[in-house]
Amino acid sequence: MVENHPAFTMPTTSDKELLQAHAELWNLTFSYLKSMALECAINLGVPTAIHRCGGTASLPDLLATLPIPESKKSYLPRLMRFLVASGIFTVDVPATGECAKVGATSTYCLTPLSYLLVDGDDTDAHQRTSLSPFVLSQTNKYHVTAAMHFSEWFTSEEGSASAEMPYMMANGTNPWAIMARDAKLNQVFNAGMAADTQFAMNFIVSNCGEVFEGVTSIVDVAGGTGTAARAIAKAFPHIKCSVLDLPNVINSISSDGTVEYIVGDMMSSIPRTDAVFLKVRH
Ligand SMILES: C[S@@+](CC[C@H](N)C(=O)[O-])C[C@H]1O[C@@H](n2cnc3c(N)ncnc32)[C@H](O)[C@@H]1O
Numbered sequence: 437m438v439e440n441h442p443a444f445t446m447p448t449t450s451d452k453e454l455l456q457a458h459a460e461l462w463n464l465t466f467s468y469l470k471s472m473a474l475e476c477a478i479n480l481g482v483p484t485a486i487h488r489c490g491g492t493a494s495l496p497d498l499l500a501t502l503p504i505p506e507s508k509k510s511y512l513p514r515l516m517r518f519l520v521a522s523g524i525f526t527v528d529v530p531a532t533g534e535c536a537k538v539g540a541t542s543t544y545c546l547t548p549l550s551y552l553l554v555d556g557d558d559t560d561a562h563q564r565t566s567l568s569p570f571v572l573s574q575t576n577k578y579h580v581t582a583a584m585h586f587s588e589w590f591t592s593e594e595g596s597a598s599a600e601m602p603y604m605m606a607n608g609t610n611p612w613a614i615m616a617r618d619a620k621l622n623q624v625f626n627a628g629m630a631a632d633t634q635f636a637m638n639f640i641v642s643n644c645g646e647v648f649e650g651v652t653s654i655v656d657v658a659g660g661t662g663t664a665a666r667a668i669a670k671a672f673p674h675i676k677c678s679v680l681d682l683p684n685v686i687n688s689i690s691s692d693g694t695v696e697y698i699v700g701d702m703m704s705s706i707p708r709t710d711a712v713f714l715k716v717r718h
Pocket residue numbers: 612629630633657658659660661680681682685700701702703714715716717
């Protein structure tokens with residue numbers, strides 16, 4: 437017997453809700469531009485320029501320092517407006533009557549987020565780790581193009597030529613093979629991993645020291661350029677720390693003697709050790 441279901445009816449949506457939904461749809465459609473504008477701001481040095489101006493900078497201040505030729509200067513306010521709307525900076529507009537507008541007297545300020553992107557210098561008392569390299573490591577053409585293959589990956593049959601992971605579909609091989617052949621990306625990616633790892637390790641060694649108790653040797657498997665291992669060795673000098681990674685990573689390091697660097701493939705073997713440290717990103 438077939439049950440009778442009441443006819444499905446669309447919940448009524450008001451014009452106001454549809455208008456709001458339309459705005460959100462636009463927001464989502466163009467949100468890839470947020471990553472690209474963030475990458476652009478970092479490459480132009482905007483966070484560091486604002487920091488060096490004392491944490492707030494006017495448009496003329498920025499134009500005086502950023503590497504933007506005369507012919508492109510009039511476009512900077514557009515980029516800044518987008519970055520402000522994305523929450524990367526804030527802007528102070530001096531109230532001038534009813535229609536206060538961003539202009540030469542407005543000042544852009546760092547937010548906690550953009551403070552994380554400021555390059556440190558020798559005078560930096562806080563010894564901050566800039567996370568700009570991390571952003572640049574993730575906004576490269578290989579990663580971005582891979583993300584454009586999601587639907588193709590979902591609709592391809594397992595085992596078919598195009599069923600490889602989206603990264604392979606886009607770039608013809610896996611990320612590590614790309615790093616091995618593209619020296620610039622290898623450098624940018626490893627610097628990005630190191631920056632993010634330094635940020636995390638500052639917290640881990642100060643707050644999670646108990647996990648290293650009783651350990652005398654540790655191998656950081658797929659440990660990149662050794663940032664985590666060096667942080668562990670510095671905080672717990674009794675632990676013998678080693679880093680295992682692929683040749684293109686290990687061969688790019690100049691050792692300072694604090695940790696041992698081992699070229700290897702973690703899928704083949706891992707050196708004998710008390711503990712294995714494996715830090716990956718999800
Ligand atoms: C996402 S990065 C993480 C690096 C480091 N653990 C960190 O958190 O900063 C992944 C690392 O795994 C390494 N890797 C990938 N395949 C590997 C393999 N088969 N054997 C050893 N290392 C590998 C890469 O070279 C890269 O340095």
